[in-house]
Amino acid sequence: MKLLVCIKQVPDLESRFKPDAAGVWYNETDLAFRMNEYDEYAVEQAVQLREKLGEGTELTVLSIGPDRVVEALKKALAMGCDNAAHIQDPAASGKDPWQIASIIAAYAKDKGFDVIFTGMQSQDRGSAQVGVTIAEQLGLACTTTIVSFDYDNGTITAKRELEGGIKGVVKLKTPALVTCQLGLNVPRYPTLPNIMKAKKKEITAIPVVELLREEALATTASFHPPAKKGGGIVLEGDVSDLVDKVIAILKDKTAVLR
Amino acid sequence: MKTLLIGEYREGKLLESTCELLGFANQLGAETAMLLVGSENQLPVYSGTLYLADVAACGEYNPGLHKKLILEAVQKESPDYIVFLHSSYGWDLAPRVAASLRIAQVSEIVAIVDGGFEVGCCNGKMRRTVKPATAQAVLTIQAGAFPVLQPGGSPEIRKLSATDGGALEFIGYEAAEKKDVDLAKAEVIVSAGRGVGKKDNIPVIAALAKALGGEMGASRPVVDAEWVSHSHQVGTTGQTVSPKLYVACGISGAIQHLAGMKKSDFIIAINKDKDAPIGEIADVLVVADVMQFVPALTARVAR
Numbered sequence A: 001m002k003l004l005v006c007i008k009q010v011p012d013l014e015s016r017f018k019p020d021a022a023g024v025w026y027n028e029t030d031l032a033f034r035m036n037e038y039d040e041y042a043v044e045q046a047v048q049l050r051e052k053l054g055e056g057t058e059l060t061v062l063s064i065g066p067d068r069v070v071e072a073l074k075k076a077l078a079m080g081c082d083n084a085a086h087i088q089d090p091a092a093s094g095k096d097p098w099q100i101a102s103i104i105a106a107y108a109k110d111k112g113f114d115v116i117f118t119g120m121q122s123q124d125r126g127s128a129q130v131g132v133t134i135a136e137q138l139g140l141a142c143t144t145t146i147v148s149f150d151y152d153n154g155t156i157t158a159k160r161e162l163e164g165g166i167k168g169v170v171k172l173k174t175p176a177l178v179t180c181q182l183g184l185n186v187p188r189y190p191t192l193p194n195i196m197k198a199k200k201k202e203i204t205a206i207p208v209v210e211l212l213r214e215e216a217l218a219t220t221a222s223f224h225p226p227a228k229k230g231g232g233i234v235l236e237g238d239v240s241d242l243v244d245k246v247i248a249i250l251k252d253k254t255a256v257l258r
Numbered sequence B: 001m002k003t004l005l006i007g008e009y010r011e012g013k014l015l016e017s018t019c020e021l022l023g024f025a026n027q028l029g030a031e032t033a034m035l036l037v038g039s040e041n042q043l044p045v046y047s048g049t050l051y052l053a054d055v056a057a058c059g060e061y062n063p064g065l066h067k068k069l070i071l072e073a074v075q076k077e078s079p080d081y082i083v084f085l086h087s088s089y090g091w092d093l094a095p096r097v098a099a100s101l102r103i104a105q106v107s108e109i110v111a112i113v114d115g116g117f118e119v120g121c122c123n124g125k126m127r128r129t130v131k132p133a134t135a136q137a138v139l140t141i142q143a144g145a146f147p148v149l150q151p152g153g154s155p156e157i158r159k160l161s162a163t164d165g166g167a168l169e170f171i172g173y174e175a176a177e178k179k180d181v182d183l184a185k186a187e188v189i190v191s192a193g194r195g196v197g198k199k200d201n202i203p204v205i206a207a208l209a210k211a212l213g214g215e216m217g218a219s220r221p222v223v224d225a226e227w228v229s230h231s232h233q234v235g236t237t238g239q240t241v242s243p244k245l246y247v248a249c250g251i252s253g254a255i256q257h258l259a260g261m262k263k264s265d266f267i268i269a270i271n272k273d274k275d276a277p278i279g280e281i282a283d284v285l286v287v288a289d290v291m292q293f294v295p296a297l298t299a300r301v302a303r
């Protein structure tokens, strides 16, 4: 069987974000990048399936982006993917979800993947579009937001997470694509021996021009902080002063302290 | 301008969030038609065209079939915008419709602004203004971002039907896990977020909850990592709460968490990041390390 997992590299979300020169995305200076959290669950699930199926199964991890995304690919290889495809695109952040999905679909077309895993959404862009769009373009069965995954003889049984804590149970036949939600599994940490082994695994570089055939369907006009509503008080300083202030506020504004 | 709103129906009920779609269309000043895979026994209270397909025949979750129904209504209505909620139903179905029509999709809209739609990004810390480049577009709107509107009247029904070709079999629903705490009744909730650092630190948050006579809540990563059970989770996929006091410890303020607690009477957030989005709705943002500040506060409260 052939498996594919798509990962995006995103900045640490605790960073401060400043608009870039064009004012349409963030400036990357001083940001530290890592694997999109949702995609870690996707990689873990793909690796678990790879392990269950054993010999004769090949798991490819793919990422579109500039050279820095090789770090995320290496992590996925150390987690247990067999090989990697780096679709080289320094301008990936300027592409809309339709284009990103089209590039991945162009790569996957004719390769005969049985199961494709993606994250439910990327943490920086958060469109929740790329996975489902790939499936539509390739004509694959697809379900989203999965928190449980099981595969048996050509059938996937997945649980989708719905609002308010209920789940929907779905069966779909492969070839299929699933988008992974937080909590699907416990992503492993790559061990040192596996990090060493991963160094020998192949990373194929493909220039994006070989796969890009679509124009963007949507454009970003601006990237900016939310309008401050104000009102809230911001307290800073020494811990014991902060405690004094908060105690005073609790007494003044709430009925919980007497 | 014309919109086709896609209503939601689950476990035999028309979801109230469907009225937010009407609120959105109203803000756009658009003419509206609606589509619902539902039942004639529960109709949205509005007086426009309603494309209705029978849920007993079409299923509550059958995206391939629902997509066909929507495409049929799109053909009849030629709407400028096809609008979904950004929900487990909407984010699953919207890209299928957009891809079939080869038109733009704008996700998780929080506001209508000059020159396009405002959407959240970077975990809610930042915003983007996005513009469709196609004449028609698919939109998904953030739950809670637009007012609930119940214009009254009764819809003019046009029945739709389609037969399956679906690659997917829906087996059924699984109920939410049993609760071991009932946050809905608590007057004070002190919640632990990922910023608490590790499982060993959870008792520090529990101690403040106890000192304030309340219960402990949590954000999703804390539950996913199994530091606390799911019954403590606050947010769209957990519980919705509105205590007198909500204390968020090391919680960034992602939209799905805010949806579960923003109606609290008074909100105090403790976060080392002054720019954390939780600051947008907190009455007080204490910029500090939770593990230094919380024990000090507990000691003073307990005194």
Ligand SMILES: Cc1cc2nc3c(=O)[nH]c(=O)nc-3n(C[C@H](O)[C@H](O)[C@H](O)COP(=O)(O)OP(=O)(O)OC[C@H]3O[C@@H](n4cnc5c(N)ncnc54)[C@H](O)[C@@H]3O)c2cc1C
Binding pocket: A014, A120, A145, A182, B123, B192, B193, B194, B195, B196, B197, B218, B219, B220, B221, B222, B233, B234, B235, B236, B237, B238, B239, B249, B250, B251, B252, B253, B254, B255, B256, B257, B260, B270, B271, B272, B273, B276, B288, B289, B290, B291
């Ligand atoms: C469909 C869907 C449903 C979801 N449902 C829910 C839900 O029901 N509930 C929910 O909570 N989430 C939900 N989420 C997840 C949500 O998007 C966020 O990922 C989550 O709320 C983040 O939790 P957090 O704030 O604890 O962690 P993070 O976003 O990682 O934030 C941690 C915060 O702690 C601060 N911090 C770090 N260290 C310290 C320190 N020492 N002292 C003080 N502050 C510190 C950081 O500055 C940061 O702001 C859902 C997501 C999706 C896609």
Ligand SMILES: Nc1ncnc2c1ncn2[C@@H]1O[C@H](COP(=O)(O)O)[C@@H](O)[C@H]1O
Binding pocket: A006, A007, A008, A009, A036, A038, A039, A042, A062, A063, A064, A065, A092, A097, A100, A117, A118, A119, A120, A121, A122, A123, A125, A126, A127, A128, A129, A130, A131
């Ligand atoms: N540049 C990229 N390279 C590879 N996969 C991506 C990329 N962008 C998005 N994806 C995949 O698509 C999912 C959804 O992304 P999005 O539609 O941006 O929210 C992510 O979780 C990834 O699995």
